[in-house]
Amino acid sequence: MSDVKKIATRESYGSELTAIGRDYPNVVVLDADLTKSTKTCVFQKEFPERHINCGIAEANMASIAAGLATTGKIPFMSSFAMFAAGRCFEQIRNSIGYPHLNVKIGATHAGVTVGEDGASHQCIEDIALMRAIPGMIVMNPSDDVEARACLRAAVEHEGPVYMRFGRSAVPVINDYPEYKFEIGKGTVVKEGKDVTIVATGVCVDSANKAAEKLAAEGIDAEVINICTIKPLDGELIAASARKTGKVVTVEEHSVIGGLGSAVCDALAELAPTPVKKIGVQDVFGQSGTADQLMAFYGLDAEGVYKTTKEFLGK
């Protein structure tokens, strides 16, 4: 497995954004003194006149992006998820969401895989916050391929979009010919009949690997990759739940308000089913390496495998 290609989705953000910049002259990029971390420095190098460094002033950046959008620009505002979704929640809600402006929010360093910086920088509430804003698209790509597809879809979508990217390199899992991306559509990565594992972002890889371990013990898990958390592909999840009768959700986010909550919302209406939510269990993160933290919070393959087995009573 050591030869699997690994790329951090923030790298995908900087790189694809630059390619998008070539195709869309009205795309402008804003950052708040984190260009080397969010990778918007790549865009800045090629299009210095279309890159606006706002300094360490994220709230101002969000409302400036809104003003730019009113004039026909397509602004991508970039920061860590903590400062984009967290610090700027109200600016995003009132300056961008309420007027339904065409602003794209590129939030990097989401979740616990921020690692050593610790809880202050590990945003595990952003999906909950952004999902609550009417008209906001919320996407959490699982790898480089999906991150790039997400960005292409976002620039074509008219209206606000929140995209979540990670700091740490993650395996490329979607580089197969049939892969196709559409906002609001989930993907059945592996078919199965005993349990449905719905995962998002970096946890799709955990779910895939957990499903392999379960298969070795005769448990046939269906794995669904949900990149778009809002609007959620509820029908796809409900159809799977009707088949398997049990659903596990996996996310690098709090179990409050994220993918797990969104899945429960959908299933409660479409196909009431017992659900086990794997995620950060209403606690703050801590320092550690990305891998250590994924394991500590039970978000790695081993954690998903164990929790799923327990949930199935096996």
Next chain:
Amino acid sequence: MNKLELQKMAVEVRKNLLIGLHAAKAGHPGGSLSAADIFTYLYFEEMNVDPKNPKWEDRDRFVLSKGHTAPGLYATLALKGFFPVEEMTTLRKLGSRLQGHPCVQYTPGIDMSSGSLGQGISAAVGMALSAKMDGKEYRTYTLLGDGEIQEGQVWEAAMMAGHRKLDNLCVIVDNNNLQIDGAIDTVCSPYPIDKKFEAFNFHVINIDGNDFDQIDAAFKEAKATKGMPTAIICKTIKGKGVSFMENQAGWHGMAPNDEQFAQAMEELEKAGEALCQM
């Protein structure tokens, strides 16, 4: 418009904003009245806008950062012809396009939604930046309350405007000295306001914001100023034009009852008649 015509129009703006507030039984008269002369000057003298084509891409932009004084802006836009003046009585009512605070999607002539203080000036900076990027000639104006500048985001925006030398941006501060909880210098003083904007690399002009001669001179000076944004600090009277509302913090967010409304309208009618005899 000449000064007399502007003065007469400002009386009409004041009457119509009060008609709206009275019908709504809620809203913000104090800051709408203090800024009525500024609204009037902007839309009837200064800004290049077309009521028949509100989304014209080369128009001058205005962001009402102190969004709670929407009634003053709505009355001005209606008198300018963006929508019928009769609509003022729908203010704040269910289904109305005259929401309690400005909404860019609903109301013709509104360039940006606002209401949450401190955000409008940043949006105006975004509009001014966009004009610079595209080499467009339009100017962007934004009106802030003097209480509003207690918001930290205002100074983030000011820093950016000064840093980027946005001489196509004009920031106007309605310095009526009152906020909800009282005088701004007793709640949490933002003074000296002019020195603060100067420190953020603005050209600063101090004027009486209820005097059209001074307003006219200031906006001409702002337009002629190159290489830096301009801030016009307008000393105004909260509740200006209605005797019992003037300089009363209590009229920040309260609508007049029937009796008070009748008295206010009578005072404004008289003011209008006096101007007609000049």
